[in-house]
Amino acid sequence: MTPPEGPLPLGATIGILGGGQLGRMSAMAAARLGYRTHVFAPDADSPGMQVATTHTRADYADTQALARFAAAVDVVTFEFENVPAATLAALEGRVPCRPGLGVLAIGQDRLEEKRFLERAGVPVAPWAPVHDESGLAAALERIGLPAVLKTTRLGYDGRGQAVLRDPADAAAAFARLQPKPLVLEAFVPFVAEVSAIVARGADGAVAVYDVTENIHRHHILDLSFAPARIPPVVAEAARGHVRRLAESLGLVGLMALEMFLLADGTLLGNEIAPRPHNSGHWTMDACACGQFEQHVRAVAGLPLGDPARHADAVMGNLVGPEGLAAWTGLLAAPGVAPHWYGKAEAREGRKLGHANLLMPLDSLAARPAGWRPPVFAG
Amino acid sequence: MTPPEGPLPLGATIGILGGGQLGRMSAMAAARLGYRTHVFAPDADSPGMQVATTHTRADYADTQALARFAAAVDVVTFEFENVPAATLAALEGRVPCRPGLGVLAIGQDRLEEKRFLERAGVPVAPWAPVHDESGLAAALERIGLPAVLKTTRLGYDGRGQAVLRDPADAAAAFARLQPKPLVLEAFVPFVAEVSAIVARGADGAVAVYDVTENIHRHHILDLSFAPARIPPVVAEAARGHVRRLAESLGLVGLMALEMFLLADGTLLGNEIAPRPHNSGHWTMDACACGQFEQHVRAVAGLPLGDPARHADAVMGNLVGPEGLAAWTGLLAAPGVAPHWYGKAEAREGRKLGHANLLMPLDSLAARPAGWRPPVFAG
Numbered sequence: 001m002t003p004p005e006g007p008l009p010l011g012a013t014i015g016i017l018g019g020g021q022l023g024r025m026s027a028m029a030a031a032r033l034g035y036r037t038h039v040f041a042p043d044a045d046s047p048g049m050q051v052a053t054t055h056t057r058a059d060y061a062d063t064q065a066l067a068r069f070a071a072a073v074d075v076v077t078f079e080f081e082n083v084p085a086a087t088l089a090a091l092e093g094r095v096p097c098r099p100g101l102g103v104l105a106i107g108q109d110r111l112e113e114k115r116f117l118e119r120a121g122v123p124v125a126p127w128a129p130v131h132d133e134s135g136l137a138a139a140l141e142r143i144g145l146p147a148v149l150k151t152t153r154l155g156y157d158g159r160g161q162a163v164l165r166d167p168a169d170a171a172a173a174f175a176r177l178q179p180k181p182l183v184l185e186a187f188v189p190f191v192a193e194v195s196a197i198v199a200r201g202a203d204g205a206v207a208v209y210d211v212t213e214n215i216h217r218h219h220i221l222d223l224s225f226a227p228a229r230i231p232p233v234v235a236e237a238a239r240g241h242v243r244r245l246a247e248s249l250g251l252v253g254l255m256a257l258e259m260f261l262l263a264d265g266t267l268l269g270n271e272i273a274p275r276p277h278n279s280g281h282w283t284m285d286a287c288a289c290g291q292f293e294q295h296v297r298a299v300a301g302l303p304l305g306d307p308a309r310h311a312d313a314v315m316g317n318l319v320g321p322e323g324l325a326a327w328t329g330l331l332a333a334p335g336v337a338p339h340w341y342g343k344a345e346a347r348e349g350r351k352l353g354h355a356n357l358l359m360p361l362d363s364l365a366a367r368p369a370g371w372r373p374p375v376f377a378g
Numbered sequence: 379m380t381p382p383e384g385p386l387p388l389g390a391t392i393g394i395l396g397g398g399q400l401g402r403m404s405a406m407a408a409a410r411l412g413y414r415t416h417v418f419a420p421d422a423d424s425p426g427m428q429v430a431t432t433h434t435r436a437d438y439a440d441t442q443a444l445a446r447f448a449a450a451v452d453v454v455t456f457e458f459e460n461v462p463a464a465t466l467a468a469l470e471g472r473v474p475c476r477p478g479l480g481v482l483a484i485g486q487d488r489l490e491e492k493r494f495l496e497r498a499g500v501p502v503a504p505w506a507p508v509h510d511e512s513g514l515a516a517a518l519e520r521i522g523l524p525a526v527l528k529t530t531r532l533g534y535d536g537r538g539q540a541v542l543r544d545p546a547d548a549a550a551a552f553a554r555l556q557p558k559p560l561v562l563e564a565f566v567p568f569v570a571e572v573s574a575i576v577a578r579g580a581d582g583a584v585a586v587y588d589v590t591e592n593i594h595r596h597h598i599l600d601l602s603f604a605p606a607r608i609p610p611v612v613a614e615a616a617r618g619h620v621r622r623l624a625e626s627l628g629l630v631g632l633m634a635l636e637m638f639l640l641a642d643g644t645l646l647g648n649e650i651a652p653r654p655h656n657s658g659h660w661t662m663d664a665c666a667c668g669q670f671e672q673h674v675r676a677v678a679g680l681p682l683g684d685p686a687r688h689a690d691a692v693m694g695n696l697v698g699p700e701g702l703a704a705w706t707g708l709l710a711a712p713g714v715a716p717h718w719y720g721k722a723e724a725r726e727g728r729k730l731g732h733a734n735l736l737m738p739l740d741s742l743a744a745r746p747a748g749w750r751p752p753v754f755a756g
Binding site: 007011012024027028031032033035036050051053110127214238288289297302303305306308310312324328331332333334335336337338339340341342344356358366 | 385388389397402405406409410412413414428429431583612662666667675680681683684686688689705706709710711712713714715716717719720722731734736738
């Protein structure tokens with residue numbers, strides 16, 4: 001459906017597909033901007049439902065519930081890219097969806113994603129699609145070892161991938177990973193993982209946040225440092241990459257790009273996410289307009305907010321039982337803004353919350369290699 | 379009921395009496411800390427209900443609804459001091475209430491308030507209770523003119539008061555103002571209006587925010603500047619005043635004190651509010667822990683958060699049709715964090731939202747007298 005002309009009026013309702021923490025924080029940002037929210041998700045008592053004005057608990061394939069949802073909201077967005085494309089397709093005829101199906105589809109398929117990155121001028125590590133075992137052998141021949149074999153769909157937080165270091169690993173990994181097809185990627189010797197987040201408004205304006213440096217643990221984001229400690233020319237290149245992605249897609253919404261930084265300063269695009277991103281949580285407390293508000297602004301057709309950073313920040317994820325155990329200490333730590341997601345169980349590997357440590361501008365530049373703020377010392 | 383030992387567990391429910399913007403922003407802060415919220419208010423579709431996990435729409439005198447509410451929540455707080463004392467009294471036997479009835483009662487009665495301020499060592503302007511016309515004459519005799527005649531109950535935003543400049547004004551003002559009794563206060567020649575906000579935790583710890591300088595228009599707060607441009611010794615005195623108030627009450631919660639600053643540096647206590655206060659809205663974006671989160675921390679028995687200010691800030695209230703008209707421009711202004719309350723109508727004199735302009739630390743000290751940030755220039 002054609003998006004509305006001009007900004008969504010105050011008091012209008014933003015529909016959010018997905019009830020996780022990203023939907024929760026988007027809903028709170030929408031409320032700050034004077035909007036109502038309606039979360040649609042299959043899970044009972046999801047984090048997003050706890051703060052939304054209204055919610056629908058239904059399966060993403062429930063066409064009747066989707067029709068009622070479409071009729072009850074003024075615009076639809078999604079909080080994660082694994083919402084079935086058919087769900088968004090069912091809504092697009094009835095209510096404006098931002099971002100739309102085309103953007104969702106790219107985020108759902110690693111092959112589409114790589115082709116899109118290359119078309120937009122973002123270099124990626126050597127890769128090859130793998131449809132069967134003979135294709136895997138050919139791909140290994142071309143790309144060499146070490147390499148990473150990944151599912152092309154439904155992967156997140158390191159799920160659905162296997163590192164291949166020996167040709168003997170290949171067959172078992174191929175058999176295990178589902179669904180097919182897979183993609184083989186060269187394992188690149190990166191010196192840092194960084195990410196950049198861009199928003200593009202309905203008016204075509206673009207806002208880019210400062211580049212973030214990310215540290216993972218067990219394939220899950222552990223810490224994000226803003227700003228990344230990278231040369232200005234590299235930061236500018238990273239910002240240019242996400243800007244081109246947003247413009248080439250005609251994005252109306254928010255998009256994150258994870259990149260590998262090589263020793264020679266090359267940035268290789270790794271993954272995109274067409275939504276608020278874990279590595280942008282620091283913006284909630286260190287920018288006048290954080291990523292969730294920015295997302296809502298784009299979806300609502302408002303002018304984009306100011307992405308300037310007024311403090312240095314380190315975001316620490318709170319994951320699983322260990323994250324739960326750290327909560328009380330973080331509450332008492334100076335300069336820390338804590339965020340908890342309202343999940344019922346502290347299962348291993350589950351993101352339960354995060355905390356933003358705010359520091360004076362430019363204080364992070366002097367950090368030693370491998371430095372970890374004591375407050376996140378686990 | 380005896381408050382729980384230790385902090386409220388994650389996922390517990392905080393009950394909030396009142397559905398206005400202060401309840402709304404408290405509910406969002408509670409969600410960030412991992413709590414559910416249940417707003418109890420008589421109004422349909424109130425701002426607080428739009429973001430709470432659950433709500434009860436019922437009259438404050440509905441004892442059955444109050445009993446159900448008490449059974450459904452783990453702790454109760456209030457968002458404004460005009461909740462009937464009987465309502466809190468009905469709840470106190472069933473569920474912990476923070477702050478409690480004693481604190482609420484002081485905030486509801488200007489005579490109690492003045493006596494309390496004096497007992498706590500906070501000087502106030504000369505005042506006298508006025509029960510009848512002859513009492514008014516005696517009070518005028520003692521206090522002189524100009525003076526302000528005020529109701530002792532249910533006054534806010536300049537409602538329920540009259541400035542007396544001529545003895546001939548007195549009888550009409552006395553007849554008009556309801557409910558009785560009234561209080562006559564000397565009109566003090568202040569050079570600035572300032573406020574300070576204190577929180578006291580269940581563990582007795584106290585946190586005080588930086589003193590704010592407030593500009594009113596039509597008796598409604600218009601702008602707050604943080605920090606106030608006052609000598610450090612005066613700021614320290616103001617902070618000491620609110621600290622003593624919190625400690626002498628054994629407060630568990632948040633309290634604001636509005637003060638008049640005289641030319642000789644004297645601070646006179648004007649009004650207290652035992653809840654988050656409009657003049658503290660700047661803390662939402664300029665402190666790691668804003669006043670709403672601080673309020674929730676105290677109510678939940680958590681350690682208090684860090685009240686340090688990491689930016690200078692100017693808060694501008696968005697009031698009535700003029701505030702609505704300013705919204706779009708504020709959305710596009712750099713460095714501005716906007717907050718809208720979700721009220722259905724933009725009636726004259728109604729607080730609809732606010733915006734925080736963030737500025738570098740120490741930049742406000744150099745502002746010229748009477749300076750108004752261009753973004754709030756109406």
